[in-house]
Amino acid sequence: MIHLEKFSLSNGLRVVVHEDHSTPMAIVNVLYDAGSKDEDPNKTGFAHLFEHLMFGGSVHISDFETPLQMAGGENNAYTSNDLTNYYIQLPAENIETAFWLESDRMLSLAFSEKSLAVQRKVVCEEFKEHYINKPYGDVWFHLRQMAYQQHPYQWMTIGKELSHIENASLKDVKEFFFKHYRPQNAILVVAGHVKSAEIKLLAEKWFGDIPAGEKYIRNIPPEPKQTSPRKKEVKSTVPLDALYKCWHMEDRMSKGYYVADLITEVLGGGGSSRLYQSLVKEKKLFSNIECYQYGTVDAGLLAIEGKLVKGVKMEDADKAVEEELEKLKRDGISEKELTKIKNKTESAIAFEDMSVMARANSIAFYELLGDAALFNSDRDKYFAIDAEDILNYSRKIFDINNSNTLYYYGEK
């Protein structure tokens, strides 16, 4: 259990403080409730491009990095389908520098043409590096398109295509900022060697006078239930054939999320997992195989992917995966497997909690989900799951009519 203190400012900014005096450092984490799911389908990749622009100078501060480095700090940020998160780590004595920097860019950006022109190029290079110039880099463009027909999870955070980023204008940037980057759409988490009382004063001082702005009401169409199997084939210049399958699962706050997460451990978590043992080691159909889920806020996907051993037929590999799923749906899991995946979960949580930065990130995410205090209680949900839950949920999601399959063929 960790100790948390929560309060809100009159402009709607939510603040959570987590004191940990075992470190000399402080973390200032600002999460904005805006991700690529909030984008216009014709202007995708924008939330992430915007993240880059947040470093291009704000209304009173032309250079974000130098004063932070002067204070001995480091920072970074990431964008997902659901959110954008910015975090600073610096010596706790200098925490006010972080408040100064973060509050000024929440107040307003500088909206510089030059910064936009450069970051458009930088993000295009990022796009090329990770999705074009990389074998199998386009796989999830295909899979998301197939699995989501309504919901904006159908595009990647990087965007659907380079042109959407190339065409981003300063007008778009301003609109996005005033729509999404307002205090009532943000969560500030301060963690480390800090005192709650002081953080209250600092938060009021630096963030208190930022106008609340208009409340953004999210209106995203839920993904309709999939009613028939979907399948696609792609040919590429990669050396090995690869198989990708995914199934719709429940949203982050539903019980099904936790069950699905444990199912990924049964199937694909490590050298003793079912898919690895059966399909890589015993049947030798795949050279590697993984099972994972995306951890999205709205209803997400559970995926299995693997590269085929040269000479193995795609249909045979697919059938072997299906057989493993049938086995799970028929027989469920053993007590030993259940203990194993729970021990693994307990261990993963303990190691993750060691870093105060990771804790600050998680606290912000839980506050986004509804309450920072979930940090302490959420994990218990894993331990309440039994073998019956896993059996039932595997029957529910591993349904042929809920399946999306991509045959990704390489060169012969």
Place this chain on the structure above:
Amino acid sequence: MVKNKKSEAGKINRSITPPIKEPVDFDIKLPPCEKVTLSNGVEVYMVNMGAEEVVMVNWAFIAGNWFEQKKAVASATNYLLKNGTKKKTAFQLNEHFEYYGAYLNRSCHSETAEITLHCLNKHIDEILPVVAEMITESVYPQEELAIYSQNSQQRLKVALQKNDFVAGRLIDACLFGEKHPYGTYNNLEDYAALQREELSAFYDQYYRNGRCVIFVAGKIPGNLLEQLENIFGKLPLRSHNSPEKEIIHALEPSSQKKQLVINDPNGVQAAIRILRPFPNRKHPDFQKVLVLNNVFGGFFGSRLSANIREDKGYTYGIYSYILNQVRESGWMISTEAGREVSDATINEVYKEMQLLRDEPVDEEELQMIRNYMIGTVLGDLDGPFQVIGRWKSLILNGLDEDYFYKGIEIAKTISAEELQQLANKYLQPEEFYELVVV
């Protein structure tokens, strides 16, 4: 009126930087590391800190690819440690560790090859004897080797499509020579040629009867040392420092300074690597150049990034760094840049070198670099695993904590003049190998 007055008084001036405590004024202490020697001479280094009931144990064997006589043997021997003992199959080994939520990883480097355990304290009793079993009774089943060989070849085929992967292999070979352990890389046929007997022999010499050092960090259970002594202290292992006939590998740097490799004719990016030889950590310039490297390209706020990413937008990232090798090192600049701007990128790198040679770093920039470096060290010492990492690097390089403090002192005090001298000594374009893979 009163209301107005109050809000005036509370008004803050956002154009002024809040006062800071200069990180260079911080007094940094490396948390202590206790050394104990087991009865067979194996040294154990322990950092006992942290709030979570977890522990990390790392066994570093002097069994890196420096010691192999045939390519790929050291890494295969290391990887397959977990694929079968006299008593357990690969599946049973994996299941054992995973059942207790333990992570058991292997890694093979140039000098050392390692086993690393992360585990909840409450399960450590179940785990340590099985690690000992891997060190004493691994059997290298033929079938496991066959799967490893096949899958390694498949992985390599995919990796070879990536320009950055190809560039990373070739640039090391330019500097050290393809036959030198620091420059060598494995080809498909090297995996295909692996023989079970070679792995067993390597295992016998470098693990079962090998030289080893153990690092432990976390909230260390009270009886752990006793357990290490009982389980590992009587094995035929020796200290990592115990004398052995030195194996010499000659450096064979490439005679060609510039290379262009066409790997992916339709690719949209070029992998650029620019590398020069550089001495090891014991050279008096080493820690000084770490400061210069931070000015040049060591982090996001460095000149290379400010110019080539943040001003020109040629790349998603560009960095420079000193290679992490023990005996001989190198100074590298590394980036993936748009194919059509790769020449322009390289030109800018050399321009930045010239600027550092021609002009002293101004005081404000240097102060920023000093503060950043100290802040980073402070942040890096956050937690037992980071602290043992610092100690391990010192110990494996034959250094002690004085070296750590000297590095901090240098970062705090080195002058702009001295940095300029170092730039003139080392940042000479003609001494760099330049490789572009497109």
